Amino acid sequence: MDVSVEPSRRPRRFRIPGRAVLDNITARLVAVVALGLGTILVARVGGAEDVGLLALLRVVPGLVGVLAACGLPGAMGYFLAGPHSADRRLWPSILVVLVAGMGLGVAAWMLLLPVIHHFLFPATSTLVMLLAGVSVGTQLPLAVVKSSLQGLDDRQGSNVVTAAEEVAFLPAFGIAYLVGLRGPLLLVVVLIVADVVVAGAGWVRLVRKVHGRGMRMTGQPDRGLARSIVTFGLLGQVGGLVNLLNLRLDFLILGSLAGPAPLGIYAVASKFAELVRLPALAVTWVSYPRIAQLGPEGSANLVRRQVPWLVGLGIGGAVVLGLAANPLLPALYGQEFLASVVPAAIIAVGLVASPAGGLASGYLLGTRRPGTNSLLQTVGLVATLGLDLLLIPTFGVVGAAVASAVAYLVTDLSALLVVRRLTSGVP
Numbered sequence: 001m002d003v004s005v006e007p008s009r010r011p012r013r014f015r016i017p018g019r020a021v022l023d024n025i026t027a028r029l030v031a032v033v034a035l036g037l038g039t040i041l042v043a044r045v046g047g048a049e050d051v052g053l054l055a056l057l058r059v060v061p062g063l064v065g066v067l068a069a070c071g072l073p074g075a076m077g078y079f080l081a082g083p084h085s086a087d088r089r090l091w092p093s094i095l096v097v098l099v100a101g102m103g104l105g106v107a108a109w110m111l112l113l114p115v116i117h118h119f120l121f122p123a124t125s126t127l128v129m130l131l132a133g134v135s136v137g138t139q140l141p142l143a144v145v146k147s148s149l150q151g152l153d154d155r156q157g158s159n160v161v162t163a164a165e166e167v168a169f170l171p172a173f174g175i176a177y178l179v180g181l182r183g184p185l186l187l188v189v190v191l192i193v194a195d196v197v198v199a200g201a202g203w204v205r206l207v208r209k210v211h212g213r214g215m216r217m218t219g220q221p222d223r224g225l226a227r228s229i230v231t232f233g234l235l236g237q238v239g240g241l242v243n244l245l246n247l248r249l250d251f252l253i254l255g256s257l258a259g260p261a262p263l264g265i266y267a268v269a270s271k272f273a274e275l276v277r278l279p280a281l282a283v284t285w286v287s288y289p290r291i292a293q294l295g296p297e298g299s300a301n302l303v304r305r306q307v308p309w310l311v312g313l314g315i316g317g318a319v320v321l322g323l324a325a326n327p328l329l330p331a332l333y334g335q336e337f338l339a340s341v342v343p344a345a346i347i348a349v350g351l352v353a354s355p356a357g358g359l360a361s362g363y364l365l366g367t368r369r370p371g372t373n374s375l376l377q378t379v380g381l382v383a384t385l386g387l388d389l390l391l392i393p394t395f396g397v398v399g400a401a402v403a404s405a406v407a408y409l410v411t412d413l414s415a416l417l418v419v420r421r422l423t424s425g426v427p
Contacts, residue, residue, distance in 0.1 A: 020155050020286045021279070021282045021283055021286050022282075023155060023156075023159055024155070024158075024159055024162070024281075024282035024285065024286055025278050025279055025282045026159070027158075027159035027160070027162040027163045028162060028163075028278045028281060028282060029275075029278060030163040030166075030167065031162055031163050031165060031166040031167070032166070032271070032275060032278065034163070034166035034167040034169065034170060035166045035169075035271065036271070036272075036332070037170060038054075038166065038169045038170055038173060039051055039054070039267075039268065039271070039333070040332055040333060041170075041173055042054050042173075042187070043264070043268075043333050043334065043337070044334070045177070045182075046182075046183060047261075047264070047336075048260065048261040048262075048263075048264030048265055048336060048337075049260040049261055049264060050183065050184075050187065050260075050264070051263075051264035051267055051268065052255060052260035052261065052262075052263035052264040052267060053121070053124070053184055053187060053260060054187050054267075055251055055263065055264075055267040056120055056121065056251070056255065056263075057132060057135070057184075057187055057188055057191055058191065059251065060116070060120060060132075061109065061132050061133070061135040061136040061139055062135075062136075062139040062140075062143070064105050064108060064109055064136050065101065065102065065105040065136045065137065065139050065140035065143075066101075066140065066143060066237065067105070067237065068101045068102075068104040068105030068108060068136075068140075069097060069098060069100070069101025069102070069104075069105065069140055069144075069233070070097065070101065070229075070230040070233045070234045070237060071232075071233030071234055071235075071236050071237020071238075072094070072097050072098060072101060072140075072144055072229065072230075072233050073140075073143040073144050073146070073147040074147070074233055074236040074237055074365070074370070075229050075232045075233035075236060075370075076094075076144065076147040076148045076150075076151045077147060077150060077151040077285070077288045077289045077292060077365065077366075078151075078232060078288075078289075078292045078365065078366065078368065079094070079151070079228075079229055079232070080148060080151030080152050080289070081151050081152075081153070081288075081289035081290070081292040081293050082292040082293065082368075084225065084228075087222075087225065088215065088216065088219065089219060089220060089221060089222035089225055090215075090225060091210060091215060091216065091217040091218075091219070092217065092218065092219045092220060092221040092222075093221040093222050093225045093226040093229060094144075094229065095217060095221070096221045096226055097226055097229055097230060097233075098140070098141065098144055101140055102136075102137045102140055102141070103137075105136040105137060105140060106133055106134070106136050106137045108136075109132070109133035109136050110130075110133050113129055113130075113133065116129070117129050120255070121184075123184075123260070124184045125184065125185070127185065128184045128185055128188050131185075131188045131189065131192065132188055134192060135188065135191055135192050135195065138191075138192050138195035138196055138199065139195055141199045141203065142161070142165060142195050142198060142199040142202065145161060145199055145202035145203050145206050146158055146161045146162060146165070146202065147285075148206055149161060149202065149205070149206060149209070150285050150286075150288075150289060151289050152206075152209055152210075152213075153289060154205070154209055155286075157202070157205050157206070157209070158285075161198060161201075161202045164198045164201070165194070165195075165198050168193075168194035168197055168198050169190060169191070169194045172190045172193045172194045172197075173186070173190045176189055176190050176193070232368070232370055235370040235371040235374055236365065236370035236373065236374065237374075238370075238371070238374035238377075238378075250266070250270075250384065250388055250392070250400040250401075250403055250404050251263060251266070251267065251270075253388045253389070253392055253400070254266055254388075254392055254396070254397065254400045262396060262397055265336070265337060265339045265340050265343075265397055266340070266343060266397045266400055266401070268329060268333055268337050268340045268344075269325075269329070269340035269341070269342075269343035269344040269347065269397070269401065270343070270344075270347060270401075270404070272321065272325060272328075272329060272340070272344045273321060273325075273343075273344045273345070273346075273347035273348040273351065274347070274351070275317070275321055276314060276317040276318050276321055276348055276351040276352075276354060277351055277354050277358075279310070279313055279314070279317070279354075279355040279358065280314075280351075280354040280355045280356075280357060280358030281358060282358070283310065283355060283358040283359045283362060284358040284359070284361045284362040284365075285362070286362075287299075287302070287359055287362035287363070287366065288361075288362040288365045288366045289366070290366070291362060291363055291365075291366025291367060292365075292366040292367075292368075295367065296367045296422075296423075299363060299366065299367070300422075300423035301423075302359075302363075303359060303360070303363050303419055303420075303423050304420075304423055306356075306359055307356045307359065307416065307420075310355040310356040310358075310359060311352070311353060311355070311356045313355045314351060314352045314353055314354050314355045314356065315352045317348075317351075317355075318348040318349055318351055318352045321344070321345075321348045322344070322345040322348045322349065325340070325341045325344040325345050325348075326341045329341055329344065339397065340397075342398060342401070343397050343398055343400070343401035344401075346398070346401040346402055346404075346405050347401050347404050347405050347408075349405055350404060350405025350406060350407070350408040350409045351405075351408050351409075352409070353408075353409060353412035353413055353416065354408060354412055356412065356416055357411065357412030357413075357415050357416060359419075360412075360415035360416050360418070360419040361373055361415060363419050363422075363423075364376075364415070364418075364419065367422075372418065373415070376411060376414045376415045376418060377411060379410055379411060379414045380407040380408065380410050380411030380414070381407070383403070383406050383407045383410045383411075384403055384404065384406075384407035387399075387402065387403035387406055387407070388400060388403045390403075391403055
């Protein structure tokens with residue numbers, strides 16, 4: 001059940017901090033550019049098939065880890081910025097959930113390895129699949145440290161981790177390639193190395209930040225607090241899982257029906273079009289902890305005032321990316337990826353409301369309504385699943401793009417309508 005927590009003092013009104021959002025967008029843009037360069041390297045070395053495999057290796061192990069930890073990364077913003085932020089048992093409780101999630105995630109991967117291997121990675125070796133299981137345990141701490149720094153209002157640290165997560169892939173790829181690794185083994189080793197390096201540096205900074213505030217990560221965990229974290233995380237993770245499925249269900253269906261090469265074509269189109277989502281993600285994670293601090297009353301005015309210009313930002317971004325797809329994608333990735341142009345433009349159209357939808361998600365999470373946010377994400381998932389199964393068998397990559405565009409638009413508009421109703425009676 002969703003519970004709204006009233007702040008202990010009268011909240012002050014505020015606007016979205018433009019500098020914080022811009023910094024977050026910059027970090028995400030650096031990450032996207034690095035991801036694009038990495039994808040270009042993989043495409044030039046291994047072709048569209050390796051690009052599709054890389055997309056699956058990034059998504060599937062990370063999803064298993066976050067599910068095993070009951071959505072812990074998504075709960076960090078509320079518990080580190082909200083009413084539990086000063087509880088000295090908070091960090092011991094968080095670490096118990098994290099360690100348990102890592103162990104459970106790796107164990108689940110190994111247990112389900114034959115099924116995952118058969119349906120998602122049929123052409124890869126057993127060694128690669130075992131290493132992919134290891135990456136379940138390396139991706140989760142990285143996700144947690146990134147959201148923790150954001151929750152502690154360490155925007156610089158969170159932004160550095162966000163960018164470094166993708167930037168680290170490039171030197172790791174170069175070194176692994178020079179020592180002779182190739183194909184799927186190259187990809188999975190590089191992903192693990194990059195995760196370990198960036199997560200390690202992030203946790204060093206996080207520990208210093210926590211100790212600097214007079215808190216400690218060691219101590220006796222609190223069962224009730226851990227249960228609250230898990231409950232919030234589970235409710236929020238339903239939305240996170242649904243959102244990820246909205247983003248990547250087409251990857252799984254297209255990959256299983258058409259194979260790695262069409263998936264590689266679509267992965268390039270999808271990643272390019274999703275540049276429109278950068279402002280949405282930035283707005284969500286900048287506004288979420290601040291709304292948790294101030295509560296529903298102090299943040300309602302923010303939502304009402306900021307939605308119109310965020311919609312305009314989304315429309316402008318979609319137009320620019322839709323027009324840029326034709327010259328850029330074949331030039332960057334090769335003529336094989338000319339087929340990515342039309343899907344990229346279609347997906348961009350479906351993302352016009354995403355910046356405003358990002359603010360709506362931040363409001364729901366920050367006012368302790370993760371279940372409501374998850375329910376709204378489910379609306380989009382239903383559209384994704386139905387349209388994927390209807391369109392992909394006949395239209396392939398273009399059908400997957402149409403399904404994604406509709407799902408994005410339905411999800412964002414539904415969230416905006418609900419948040420408008422929740423804030424309409426608040427002065």
